[in-house]
Amino acid sequence: SAVISQKPSRDICQRGTSLTIQCQVDSQVTMMFWYRQQPGQSLTLIATANQGSEATYESGFVIDKFPISRPNLTFSTLTVSNMSPEDSSIYLCSAIKNPSGMYVDEQFFGPGTRLTVL
Amino acid sequence: GDSVTQMEGPVTLSEEAFLTINCTYTATGYPSLFWYVQYPGEGLQLLLKATKADDKGSNKGFEATYRKETTSFHLEKGSVQVSDSAVYFCALSDLNRDDKIIFGKGTRLHILP
Numbered sequence: 001s002a003v004i005s006q007k008p009s010r011d012i013c014q015r016g017t018s019l020t021i022q023c024q025v026d027s028q029v030t031m032m033f034w035y036r037q038q039p040g041q042s043l044t045l046i047a048t049a050n051q052g053s054e055a056t057y058e059s060g061f062v063i064d065k066f067p068i069s070r071p072n073l074t075f076s077t078l079t080v081s082n083m084s085p086e087d088s089s090i091y092l093c094s095a096i097k098n099p100s101g102m103y104v105d106e107q108f109f110g111p112g113t114r115l116t117v118l
Numbered sequence: 119g120d121s122v123t124q125m126e127g128p129v130t131l132s133e134e135a136f137l138t139i140n141c142t143y144t145a146t147g148y149p150s151l152f153w154y155v156q157y158p159g160e161g162l163q164l165l166l167k168a169t170k171a172d173d174k175g176s177n178k179g180f181e182a183t184y185r186k187e188t189t190s191f192h193l194e195k196g197s198v199q200v201s202d203s204a205v206y207f208c209a210l211s212d213l214n215r216d217d218k219i220i221f222g223k224g225t226r227l228h229i230l231p
Contacts, residue, residue: 033218042207042223043162092161094219107152107211107219109162 002027004110006093012116013083020079021113023093028073029108034066035092037112043092049076083117090114120145124208124222131198132230139193139225141182141208149210151175151184151191152219156205165193165206200229 003026013019023032032049047055047068055068070076080087093110124141131137143149153165153175166175168184168191175182180195191208208222 043221045218045220048218094162106164106167108164109154111161 001106002029002095002097002108004093004095004108006091006110006113008113009111010114010116012118014118015084017083018079018081019083019115020077021091021093023076023078023110025074025095025108027097029095029097030073031096032070032076033094033096033107034068034076034078035094037090037092039089046078046091049078080115083115085117088115088117120147120149120210120212120220122208122210122220122222124206124225126223127205127226128228129225130228130230133200134197135229137193137195137198137202137227139206139208139227141191141193141222143189143191143208143210145189145210145212147212149212151182152209152211153180153182153191153193154207154209154221156207156224158204162207198227198229200231203227203229 005024007022034046035043036046037043045058046061047057049055049068049070051070065081067079090112092112094107096107121144150169152167154162155165156162166177168175171184171186173184182191182193205224205226207224209219211219
């Protein structure tokens with residue numbers, strides 16, 4: 001298994017500012033992801049955080065708005081840049097351990113960071 | 119592309135009622151299927167999973183069977199409890215798509231005492 005922690009757990013930010021969310025996993029994982037969950041909605045994948053290289057973004061998300069780092073196998077950050085009220089959401093870090101390479105293993109989730117932009 | 123469709127909520131049942139939450143999927147490959155649960159104020163956690171056709175995932179009294187012929191993975195429980203009140207997400211993941219998990223929109227379940 002993997003235990004994922006995120007900091008901060010919540011924040012209230014002003015329009016135009018940026019916030020960096022940290023994600024720490026208690027063991028090495030093969031893949032890390034960042035999701036957004038807007039109120040009453042499902043999870044939307046923002047990007048796959050790649051270790052040592054640029055993240056892979058999903059359609060509708062760009063690096064300038066959501067820069068991501070993953071310096072090692074247990075840590076990643078997501079920055080929400082130049083925030084607007086539309087960015088108010090829960091941001092979730094997740095990770096997969098897939099040691100066999102044959103079957104997709106369980107995807108673990110952090111508790112989420114609740115962001116409110118005024 | 120790959121997608122997951124699940125029944126819309128909210129679903130409201132009385133305690134000890136039988137539960138079914140429907141889930142169907144579309145995938146080009148041979149995906150693994152999951153049910154995740156999100157209890158109030160908590161993060162997502164895996165409830166059960168199935169990795170191949172006819173597999174049955176089960177946990178906490180919940181079951182779901184991977185039906186390739188109907189591309190379905192319906193969640194069932196014989197007797198629900200108030201503590202089962204949560205949002206349930208059906209999801210799939212396909213190794214051919216870099217292990218990305220695709221979630222359904224979620225179904226909110228309310229159990230009345």
